[in-house]
Amino acid sequence: MKPMKTLLVTTALLISATAFAADTMTVKITPDIASVDVLHNGKKTTILRNQNEGNTVIPAFAKTSRKCPPFCIQPAHLAPGVETIGELEVLDYLARMSAGDTSILVIDSRTPDWVKKGTIPGSVNIPWTNLNPASGADPISISEIMVNTFGVEEMEGLWDYSDARTLVLFCNGMWCGQSPNNIKNLLKFGYPADKLKWYRGGMQDWEILGLTTVSSE
Numbered sequence: 001m002k003p004m005k006t007l008l009v010t011t012a013l014l015i016s017a018t019a020f021a022a023d024t025m026t027v028k029i030t031p032d033i034a035s036v037d038v039l040h041n042g043k044k045t046t047i048l049r050n051q052n053e054g055n056t057v058i059p060a061f062a063k064t065s066r067k068c069p070p071f072c073i074q075p076a077h078l079a080p081g082v083e084t085i086g087e088l089e090v091l092d093y094l095a096r097m098s099a100g101d102t103s104i105l106v107i108d109s110r111t112p113d114w115v116k117k118g119t120i121p122g123s124v125n126i127p128w129t130n131l132n133p134a135s136g137a138d139p140i141s142i143s144e145i146m147v148n149t150f151g152v153e154e155m156e157g158l159w160d161y162s163d164a165r166t167l168v169l170f171c172n173g174m175w176c177g178q179s180p181n182n183i184k185n186l187l188k189f190g191y192p193a194d195k196l197k198w199y200r201g202g203m204q205d206w207e208i209l210g211l212t213t214v215s216s217e
Helices: 004-013 087-098 139-149 178-188 202-208
Strands: 036-040 043-047 083-085 104-108 153-155 158-160 166-170 196-199
Touching: 036 087, 087 104, 087 166, 087 196, 139 153, 166 178, 178 196
Parallel strands: 083 196, 104 166, 166 196
Antiparallel strands: 036 043, 153 158
């Protein structure tokens, strides 16, 4: 795992210095980072925390109790070799993507009904059902995602992960099984564990921290 100082180098370089002056903001991301510019659907989007100190989390993430199963608390470490990360690491990956690093992809693993309520800017939606054979995902569709989206090479029926992207996956948070499902299926397909990063806090923590979201619509 990289030291936090190293992880934040790229993010620090992409702090918004125009629309949001750091010295005028009272709620920053860190003492040194006020906001981060990323690309979402090809358009610049600035991620920052809500500046209203009286702001509260939206109702969708205010519930403390959900029926388990399926909404069970996930472990801190999902699988050997898969790194669990937090918001600052996610921001760093997003900043690197927006700076032109095509080896990274941040994935919202939730179903579209959840994504419509808001997602992390710079992420792409690949619902967990699209990679789950048990939920009807067919081998051809899975192969197309692996090759066309994840950068996996297919050679005579086998997958070569040498140049596969590093995938940063999230869903609704520590009680959500959608990104864990994607990760577990990818591991079954042979995806290298060190190229899978899990943002366990997901939208629950993102919303609690008042970070910018965008609608899928």
